[in-house]
Amino acid sequence: MVKLDETLTMLKDLTDAKSIPGDEREAREVMKNYVSPFADEVTTDNLGSLIAKKSGDENGPKIMVAGHLDEVGFMVTRIDDKGFVYFQTVGGWWSQVMLAQRVTVVTKKGDVTGVIGSKPPHILPPEARKKPVEIKDMFIDIGASSKEEAEEFGVKPGDSVVPYFDFTVMQNEKLLLAKAWDNRIGCAIAVEVLKQLKDEKHPNVVYGVGTVQEEVGLRGARTSAHKIQPDIAFAVDTGIAGDTPGVTDKDARGKMGDGPQIILYDASAVSHKGLRDLVVETADEKEIPYQYDALPGGGTDTGTIHITANGVPALSITIATRYIHTHAAMIHRDDFENAVKLIVEVIKKLDTDKVKDVTFN
Structure with a gap:
């Protein structure tokens, strides 16, 4: 290191x-x-x-x-009954770089880890698999089992959602990833x-x-x-x-x-x-x-x-x-x-x- x-x-x-x-x-x-x-x-x-x-x-x-x-990041807009978080992009995003990426929901109670999800490709018809998933069809999974549990975590509409990544010096130490x-x-x-x-x-x-x-x-x-x-x-x-x-x-x-x-x-x-x-x-x-x-x-x-x-x-x-x-x-x-x-x-x-x-x- x-x-x-x-x-x-x-x-x-x-x-x-x-x-x-x-x-x-x-x-x-x-x-x-x-x-x-x-x-x-x-x-x-x-x-x-x-x-x-x-x-x-x-x-x-x-x-x-x-x-x-x-x-660029996201903002919580609503939480469904199963505890999944829906969001609005804040700044410009290309949908193809978003799925399965880790994010941090910033709440008054502290940070909550989540991952951006969508319907799995295995259950989609062949034609749908060829198309990028639209941002409106994505959600954030924070590991909550209900809306009430998500709210207990501190998550609420308006909270910031930020990409997660550790600052990294590459093998070529002139190159920096973050x-x-x-x-x-x-x-x-x-x-x-x-x-x-x-x-x-x-x-x-x-x-x-x-x-x-x-x-x-x-x-x-x-x-x-x-x-x-x-x-x-x-x-x-x-x-x-x-x-x-x-x-x-x-x-x-x-x-x-x-x-x-x-x-x-x-x-x-x-x-x-x-x-x-x-x-x-x-x-x-x-x-x-x-x-x-x-x-x-x-x-x-x-x-x-x-x-x-x-x-x-x-x-x-x-x-x-x-x-x-x-x-x-x-x-x-x-x-x-x-x-x-x-x-x-x-x-x-x-x-x-x-x-x-x-x-x-």
Whole structure:
């Protein structure tokens, strides 16, 4: 078993936290514990997004680095007479990755283990076996024999249901497997950026942000950006890794280990050209690897941040990730570390004159 260093321990604590949209308290507390030593103050907005402020020059530009706290999960909607739990997805799920997977129901009485089930294929007609089971036909088995027993366990409608998976360092120790990389890796990047700036002079005020409810509409990004009113913003998130069998460069170009992805375009935003140019120039200057990507669908917190107030020059920087929106996703540690290094180097350049230059470039 690999001994976890300080960084891996943080990544484990962040990904193990159970926090679906609308119930991000656990991940927020973990992020707060890790970021507080490097921040001048830590606050939240009224929706629950965490905002850690680190001042270099109090009169300098405001720079926002935002990852989102929430992960895709489920919510209890009802319990039947036999004690089986029915649920609503919270965030995007593909039905084929859900069946027979272990989950945790988060109740006021404590965590309850369950497994997602459906009719067994052995009793289905041949044609039905060929089709994916629809989410509406799934349920969660928590081992209760009745509705009353399930309620005694503490389960009730509205409870969060979270995928279960143990943080794992792969045999190749650069590869890390966990639930909720989308997007605890963005939160980890925000923490590490403030950590690396702790004893550095920087000509601005940096905000490391853990936003809420990204997976259901980029909601916390809207409220936290409204509170901060940033001059420049980076949304840090997971991206698509196209380095698995059957995926071509036309499908997805990202490769784990090739550096952070600079997102040119997605369904929520066109990246700001001036900021993009500065990031690429900095990466080339500091010999930090990077790769481009463009996504016709999906989006990140950039989508709402960039249209806050009079507009915010914003860019998404993502980590190529395999198997997002499942119980077990995979990233490359080098991509995480290079993303932190790149953002820190860019922030050091963002004084008032550079921000004006970027904004109107």
